[in-house]
Structures are given as structure tokens and as C-alpha cells.
Amino acid sequence: MKLISYRHGGREAYGVVKDGGIVDMSVRMDHPSLKQAIAGLSVGEMEKIAANADADVSLDDIEYMFPITTPEKIFCIGRNYRAYHEVLEDGGPKWPSIFPRYASSFAPHGEAIYRPAVSDQLDYEGEIGVIIGKAGRHIPEENALDYVAGYTIINEGTVRDWLKKGTQNSPGKNFHRSGAIGPWMVTRDEIDDSDALQIKTTVSDEIRQDGGSDMMIFKIPFVISHISKITWLEPGDMIATGSPGGSAVESDPPNWLKPGETISINIEPIGTLSNPIAAE
């Protein structure tokens, strides 16, 4: 099931994607937001309601919002994919690289991603986004997927020259609307194996990234367990799980994103996250 948050007729709503439209759940449930519906363990109920209802609104007529409009936390994992056949030195890093990112550094599906006024080095990173469904702390790795409500697509857009101005990457990872999240989330039951997803990024019809999640160094259950040692994970929290090779910085010369281009990230069975690039 695909769950979406959106704006229509000046109103914020959420619902179930069905037949190119949306069954509006915000008028059928008590929960004011998708985050609260998930936290209220109402996914099964939404599925039943949607099965017996027609779409209320077409996807063509809505403004997309982040699937979770106000996540408390977004953690990103850096350098989490190895290249095919790559053998990591000394078995690779022992721990993942983790950093937070605020929601205002992302754009929703369909809206412009901004190339900053102060840099030309806008890069893309297509990633699987994990959305937490129930609160947990000290989650054992073997049960970690029980805490996942579903998956979305994240363009963990990066302004490369601002990554290394200090010792920390926050400035390059927090430019206003330099990434994207969406278009919706797919519930966990639709993905049998999160290690068997293919991330394909195209920029104006040219394929730039095509990598499988089997190349992830730190797998999703490990990452959830690891972060939950540090802090409570709450319903609606997101984890951007890292990006396969093929970012703009890796070409020679780097093919940075430019205003006028469109970037699309496809991960089946989630869908495609697509955004135009605009000058700030």
C-alpha cells in the first residue's frame, strides 16, 4: 500500500494511493496526520477502508508533501555502499557515519530543488528512506524491521564544496531545499527483501546511478539497532540509508546539477521521485 501526504483545495490531507488517485484518509480517520495514523497502528485499518472506497482526488490535482510532513528526526548514513566486487580494506569501517539533516533542506516530489546562489556544486544521492513505525530504544538487530512502517525515496542532495569547509558536513548537507523526499511511502509488507532494491537515478534522461541495496555496507536492521542505542526512534523518524556510486562528483569533470534539468530517482516497488532543478 502506498501512503501519501498532500495538499488539495488549500487543505492538508493524507491517504492511500489507488488507481492514479487518492482515497482521502484524513476525513475517514481520527488521526490528524499520517505520522499519527502510523503511530496509532492504523495501517491495517486504512488498507481495509481503501479497499472498499473510490479515489477522492486525482494525483494530477494535488500538491505533494513529504510523506511524513513533520518528522522529529532524519538521520543520514554516509558512504554506505561499496562498489561491485570491491573488497574493503581491513573489512571496512566498523561503524556507520551518521549525521542529522533538517526537513527544510528537502523539497517534496515535483517541487524545485535549488542550486544555491553561493555554489555550483549541487550533487544528488539517490537513497532508500526508512520510515519508523513504532517507538523503540535499544532495538535488537534481529527485530529491527518490526519497527519499520515503510520505505520512501530520498534524494540526499549535497553541496559538495560546503561539505568540507569545517570538520563537519552539516553546511553541505543542509542547504535550503537541496534534496527531496517522496513521492509517498510504501508499507513494509510490499518489500520482501530490503537488500534487493535497485536505485536508479536519471538526470534529464541520462542514467547516473544504478545500484543495488545488496551493496550496502551497514544493512538497514543494523543501522536501526545502532541509532536506537543513541536515542529513541519515534514513529515518522526517517533514515536515509546511503547512496550507491554515480554521484556528480565522481565524473571528470563533475556533472553538477544545473537549473533546467530534472532529476528522477526510481526505486521499485516504491516509485519515482522527480524534481526540477532551479536557481535559488
Added chain:
Amino acid sequence: MKLASFAVAGRNGFGVVTDDGVIGLTGRLSGRQQTLRELLEANAIDEARSAIEGVAPDYPLDKVELLLPIPDPEKIYCVGQNYREHILEMGFEIPTSPSIFSRYIRTFVPHEGHMVMPSHSEEFDYEGEMTVVIGRPTRHVSTADALDYVAGYTVCNDGSIRDWQRTGPQVAPGKNWERSGMLGPWITTADEAGDPANMNLTTHVNGELRQQSNTRDLVFPAAYLISYISTFITLMPGDMITTGSPAGVAVGFNPPKWLKPGDKVEVEIENVGTLAADVVAPE
């Protein structure tokens, strides 16, 4: 004026801490704001000042439980290695750009709260810091104009789990442990706090002086940090920038003076306030 968020008789409120007690602002503002963040969003500091004129306190200070001054900020940015003397002492070069990372609000406890000793580390450290609270939205602001967007200042312990800071190239894992830092006790408005580039700071642990400096030693002062961060993101009312910590942290001693359950940490910023909390064992 000292703006605080608090709980009293099971209800959350916000208001002004005066010498005689706390005046609640709930119901006293024309916009019916319910939180301190909403007050800042409405740019209503001046209105709050008028609203409490001649009003008797509603509660003695010791009858309210102070909460995090802004319990629900959109963003908190922290700055590492920003005190000149401390950087030189550690043998580092003076940086040309600030090191900026973020931490979530739930990693902080309020004044007189209980920090929780991390369950997976012994290396629990303190960092007394002066913190800027943004009052109005701003993007691409110059250093010269930056302080116009400040609502006030508060006090922070940017508590750090040192071994988890080194688990990867980013310090975030060591800076985001649940209830590992402190923030408060209130926001002292900019007019009353004085020059953010000249504030004395001290940190005591169990009464022992550990950190003593002045914000004039900051490599990147508050105005510069606001301008710099606004290059990449819109700073919003209630957002906070905590400006870094001077020499004297636990890891700097030989052997390190790590925090442990039962310890009490007290950070004072002159003209802003004194923030105190203790450490308890993990649940």
C-alpha cells in the same frame, strides 16, 4: 526580560521570570500564543514586556518546573572548536570556517533536570556554551545585521559522548544521545543580556571550577555564525545556535574527569543565567 517555558500544577505554560516570581503569558497576549516559540514567531517580545507591566507574579519561581526554553525548535546548530585558547592548547590550527553539526532537542534536559549516563560508554563529557536564540526568520543576513534577528540568549551544556564522536567522520552520534546535554534555564532577551561577544562563562562540576572563559575568545562570534548558517538555511524563530566550548572539558584532563551518576554540572553565562542539572544512571 527572562522568557521561560514551565510546567505548574500539571499544565505547561510560558512567561516571564522576574525577581519576585513568574508571570504567565498564556492568555495575556493579543495573539493568544500558547508557547514561547509562537511568541517569537509573532514577534511579540515587546508586547510581552508591556503585558507584564505592573502585574504581580503568578507563581514563586520555586513552585514552577522549568522546561526547555523552546521545547519544540525547528533546528539546533552546534559549533565545535570555537574558543581560540582551547584550539591552540589542543595543538590545532585556528580554522578558517566553523565546524557545524546539529543535535535534536530531545538530547537536552532542562534546568534542574536529570541527564542520563549513556548506556554504552564511560566517556561522558560536558561543554558549557553560550547559545543564541533566533527571533525572526532570516536568510543571507550579513554579519553587520545578524544580531537584529536574535531574540535572546540561553545557556547550554553540549554534553558529548567522546568515543561515539569518533565512530565515524561525523561527531553527530556522540552529540545526540538521549538526555545527554542541558539547555536553559530561560532566554534572556538581547537588550538585557548585553554584548554576545563579551560574556563571561564558567562551568562547575560538583562545585569544582572546570571551564572559565569569555565569549570574546570565540574565533567565530555569534554574529558571524548567524550570517554563515543563514547562507545555507533560513533561520527560524526559536532556532538555536550554540557557539562552542572553551578549555577545561573532562577529556582534557589526565586522566579524563568523565561525568558519572551523581555528578552535578552547572554552567553560568554572565547576564544570561545559571543552568544546573545532575547525572543519573541509565534506566
